[in-house]
Amino acid sequence: MKRGWFLPIAAALGFSFLYAPIVSLVIFSFNESRLVTVWSGFSTQWYGELFRDPQMLGAAWLSLQIAALSATIALVLGTLAAVALVRFRRFRGRTLFSGMVSAPLVMPDVITGLSLLLLFVAMESLLGWPQGRGMMTIIIAHATFCTAYVCVVVQSRLSDFDRSLEEAAMDLGASPVRTFFDVTLPIIAPALVSGWLLGFTLSLDDLVIASFVSGPGSSTLPMVIFSKVRLGVSPDVNALATIIIGIVALGVLAATVIQLRSKPKTSAP
Amino acid sequence: MTATRDPTIPPPRRLKPWSAVEKGLARVGITGRMLVLAAPVLWLLVFFLVPLAVVFGISLANKQFGRPPYTPLLTSEEGTVQLTLHLNNYIRLFTDNLYVAAYLSSIRIAALATIITLIVGYPMAYAIARAPDRWRNILLMLVILPFFTSFLLRVYALTGFMRGNGVINQFLGLFGIEPIVMMQTDFAVYVGIVYTYLPFMILPLYTTLVKLDVSLFEASADLGARPVHTFLFVTLPLSIPGIIAGSMLVFIPAIGEFVIPSLLGGPETLMIGRVLWDEFFTNTNWPRAAAVAVAMLLVVVVPIMLLQRAQGAVVEK
Numbered sequence: 194m195k196r197g198w199f200l201p202i203a204a205a206l207g208f209s210f211l212y213a214p215i216v217s218l219v220i221f222s223f224n225e226s227r228l229v230t231v232w233s234g235f236s237t238q239w240y241g242e243l244f245r246d247p248q249m250l251g252a253a254w255l256s257l258q259i260a261a262l263s264a265t266i267a268l269v270l271g272t273l274a275a276v277a278l279v280r281f282r283r284f285r286g287r288t289l290f291s292g293m294v295s296a297p298l299v300m301p302d303v304i305t306g307l308s309l310l311l312l313f314v315a316m317e318s319l320l321g322w323p324q325g326r327g328m329m330t331i332i333i334a335h336a337t338f339c340t341a342y343v344c345v346v347v348q349s350r351l352s353d354f355d356r357s358l359e360e361a362a363m364d365l366g367a368s369p370v371r372t373f374f375d376v377t378l379p380i381i382a383p384a385l386v387s388g389w390l391l392g393f394t395l396s397l398d399d400l401v402i403a404s405f406v407s408g409p410g411s412s413t414l415p416m417v418i419f420s421k422v423r424l425g426v427s428p429d430v431n432a433l434a435t436i437i438i439g440i441v442a443l444g445v446l447a448a449t450v451i452q453l454r455s456k457p458k459t460s461a462p
Numbered sequence: 463m464t465a466t467r468d469p470t471i472p473p474p475r476r477l478k479p480w481s482a483v484e485k486g487l488a489r490v491g492i493t494g495r496m497l498v499l500a501a502p503v504l505w506l507l508v509f510f511l512v513p514l515a516v517v518f519g520i521s522l523a524n525k526q527f528g529r530p531p532y533t534p535l536l537t538s539e540e541g542t543v544q545l546t547l548h549l550n551n552y553i554r555l556f557t558d559n560l561y562v563a564a565y566l567s568s569i570r571i572a573a574l575a576t577i578i579t580l581i582v583g584y585p586m587a588y589a590i591a592r593a594p595d596r597w598r599n600i601l602l603m604l605v606i607l608p609f610f611t612s613f614l615l616r617v618y619a620l621t622g623f624m625r626g627n628g629v630i631n632q633f634l635g636l637f638g639i640e641p642i643v644m645m646q647t648d649f650a651v652y653v654g655i656v657y658t659y660l661p662f663m664i665l666p667l668y669t670t671l672v673k674l675d676v677s678l679f680e681a682s683a684d685l686g687a688r689p690v691h692t693f694l695f696v697t698l699p700l701s702i703p704g705i706i707a708g709s710m711l712v713f714i715p716a717i718g719e720f721v722i723p724s725l726l727g728g729p730e731t732l733m734i735g736r737v738l739w740d741e742f743f744t745n746t747n748w749p750r751a752a753a754v755a756v757a758m759l760l761v762v763v764v765p766i767m768l769l770q771r772a773q774g775a776v777v778e779k
Contacts, residue, residue, distance in 0.1 A: 203585035214619035217629050274502040293506040301718020303735045304755045308513035314530050337509045398612045434615040441610050449603050
């Protein structure tokens with residue numbers, strides 16, 4: 194087939210559009226001047242400033258804890274949901290269930306945040322739990338939407354692996370539970386890793402939902418960033434962004450390598 | 463006497479504890495399936511479905527001072543329970559120009575931004591799908607990478623790019639072009655949506671395009687169709703599920719977007735997510751915010767159903 198010039202050029206333009214702002218943000222994080230857009234010399238002072246800011250550090254620590262816990266809850270719930278959706282062909286309420294699992298993927302954040310806040314307030318006045326809002330309520334909220342993402346990732350892995358392996362284990366006398374832990378789980382492990390990582394980064398990134406369900410004294414990192422950025426550019430946010438982008442780039446790179454290596458070499462041509 | 467066990471011989475199988483538990487549960491009518499389903503079903507009922515019902519309930523209350531800041535729906539007086547519903551929040555939604563204008567402008571901005579994202583994203587997805595194997599995974603990773611990078615920080619990166627003395631204007635300045643005002647305009651909001659949601663458009667498009675059978679294009683070319691015709695009459699129709707899925711993945715969250723209009727848009731950029739936010743945080747009118755949310759949900763229900771169907775088609779093909 195003849196290769197035209199249109200597609201490569203369009204793709205190149207598209208990728209530069211995606212990356213140019215990020216690259217400029219990284220470059221200007223090493224800028225000496227407080228003006229984020231005028232280059233005046235190389236400096237790492239904004240990184241130093243970042244690590245001396247107790248508000249930023251506290252928020253970062255809180256966000257990391259929330260992200261780890263909610264990703265773990267979501268991993269368990271999302272995997273169970275994916276197993277149910279892929280392996281149980283028919284059950285009562287399947288349509289409702291699959292709708293409930295995937296709707297949080299696209300639900301506008303303001304609706305999710307408001308609805309969970311109103312639920313927590315109503316529950317507190319009816320049941321006395323949760324008392325006030327803070328880390329716990331943010332974890333619950335994040336686990337809920339991360340479950341949807343984990344489920345999608347695990348579902349696609351479950352549906353394209355060879356079921357005869359599971360059948361063989363059961364023919365040899367393994368119970369369904371044992372088959373799941375000894376056969377299925379190792380095979381879908383890469384999907385579990387990427388599902389957890391996806392949940393972790395999404396939780397770390399959420400501003401809107403956390404703003405609704407957090408309480409006094411529990412400001413997450415995005416909430417602190419947002420209040421800073423709203424007042425104008427600040428170079429220490431550039432430094433923070435560079436660190437986050439660096440970690441994410443390494444993580445995605447590692448995940449891609451793992452996924453590529455562990456791809457089952459089936460369907461030989 | 464203790465015999466040391468030969469390590470090459472596996473230890474004897476113990477009784478499987480699970481099967482006993484399973485049999486016991488089966489006797490009371492609980493199957494393994496129910497156990498798998500129980501946790502996610504309960505969690506999603508309590509933290510997804512019930513909250514939506516609560517929003518609907520509170521949208522029928524009235525604002526009051528106190529904790530919580532809304533009137534109770536159910537009041538009991540001397541043994542009789544009274545249900546009080548207020549419709550004034552919904553009446554205000556339809557009579558107050560602010561809300562009507564915010565809905566219409568959210569839909570307009572989201573729809574136009576979705577079309578632009580499709581125009582930008584389609585060639586990229588197609589290029590990736592047609593790229594040689596060793597390139598494809600790298601290009602896909604380049605699409606996914608920004609998706610994992612903080613949404614908030616990417617919007618912030620755009621502000622540094624588009625502001626008055628930003629990178630674009632400095633670049634234009636090299637050619638003696640006067641700085642263009644981009645920030646705090648609707649234009650910046652469109653750029654922001656296209657920029658942040660582009661990966662959501664590219665990934666489902668790529669998934670459909672990569673599965674298309676190359677022999678179809680060859681057949682079309684052999685029968686004398688020009689590349690443009692092959693694209694319009696073969697590729698495009700076959701990629702419709704991907705187009706719908708990608709468009710809905712952009713359109714639905716864009717309607718309720720809050721971060722982009724508040725960081726990139728100007729004071730006159732009216733979007734419903736921002737109105738809901740202000741209603742809740744600035745005016746602390748929770749029932750009004752709830753009514754705005756219910757109306758927003760009605761706007762996105764049809765797109766969500768479209769997405770469900772399109773996703774099924776994207777995955778199953």
